[in-house]
Amino acid sequence: MTVVPAQAEPVAGAGSTFAFPLLHQWGERFRTAEADGGDFPSPDGGLDYEPVGSLAGTMRVIAGAVDFAASDVPLNGEDLDRHRLMQFPIAMGGIAVVANLPAAPPGSGVAKLRLSGAVLADIYLGTVTSWSHPALTALNPGLPLPDQPITVVHRAEGSGTTYNFAAYLAQASAPWRERVGVDTELRWPTGTGVRGSQGIVETVKAIPGAIGYVEAGQAARAGLPVAEMGNRAGRFVAPSRQTVEAAAASADWSRAPHFTLLLAEATATDAYPIAATVFALMPRDRIDSGQGRRTLRLFDAALTLWQQDAADLGYVPLPAPLVALVQASWVSAASSR
Known part of the structure; x- marks a missing residue:
């Protein structure tokens, strides 16, 4: 048998x-x-x-x-x-903001694109539409931003990544809170919707001047440069294990029934703000x-x-x-x- x-x-x-x-x-x-x-x-x-x-x-x-x-x-x-x-x-994990921009010239001393929550919200509201906009050049002195349109890319389906991304924008921008808000599915004021994180990666890589948001490890594996984001302490921070841990350090999970917590409002100096x-x-x-x-x-x-x-x-x-x-x-x- x-x-x-x-x-x-x-x-x-x-x-x-x-x-x-x-x-x-x-x-x-x-x-x-x-x-x-x-x-x-x-x-x-x-x-x-x-x-x-x-x-x-x-x-x-x-x-x-x-x-x-x-x-x-x-x-x-x-x-x-x-x-x-x-x-x-x-x-x-961290949610990275990725952009298809020319690399800074060697020796320029400029490492990464810098974005504040308010300016990023204006990009996704359709208010800031060009990489040469004064709001962007003021944040990035010395970075050769191209004079070309910004192609906004976002998720088309219900997404928790979108929810946490929107929570960061809502914390930083009153116009975003009033016009768009925070949810897994949004009525986007502008941009192109694509399905899945891989869709964001492929679209941003294919279009010069595109901007999107994706899990930080996936951005790194795809070779996409990530922006340094302004946090509530006024610092610009890139996503990393250390900066996400800093964001999580202030969360008191023992006092959160069902573990219901968001990390979007972390105040630590080194905290990455889109965790x-x-x-x-x-x-x-x-x-x-x-x-x-x-x-x-x-x-x-x-x-x-x-x-x-x-x-x-x-x-x-x-x-x-x-x-x-x-x-x-x-x-x-x-x-x-």
Whole structure:
């Protein structure tokens, strides 16, 4: 008699394109871990993750179509209770502003484009339309900005990256708050909408003078130069592990029910001002199911054994105290179903 190994269904996830490179890497590690002697030895398991955007991923987990959603926008307690979901952070990262501009000449002493929140908001409002605009030249003395139109690029679908980007603009610009606001889907005053983070990367790279926003690690892997952004302390800061950690340092996660926090209002001197947290959303009623337990095993390994993957890919791993809070939340959610 031939014994056929048990076939494991992949853990199914959907949502954030911001987090897709990291979740893809964790999925490969999970597949290998299971194949090396876990409960489901078949290499056909692992993770099946679709980067459809935070909004679409959240809708899929609410509908019961996936085991978890990844979202860059935390749900509030009322929404979590209504849909019987639990929520916890899994990684952090910076949202880089990228622009297709000529490089500064060697020896000029000018390293990066600098943008304030107010001027960036004016670009996305359609008020500042040329790279030679006085508002931009004043921020960038010595940088040879071209006399050419700015091509604004933004996400076309519901996106947590958009939500955190808009939160930064709203904090810095009253006109943005009044005319556009903060949401995963916006009524953009100007610009070209494209789908997914990769769409932003490809469009900005293809069009001289284009500007867009994308996860900082993805920008680095694509070879796109990133701008230094003005923070609330009045400094211009580039996204990095250290500057995103500075933004996260002031967040008191222990006092945030369901981990519902945004990092857009960080005040630390070295804080990068457009920082985002990636959250996982899971159905509470499935925690003790086979797939629910496998999903939590994936995230437990990701947050304890595979944190270096986050750092290597340009994200910021969760600090150990926050990992402990997340693990405790799983126990609490299981006991209160």
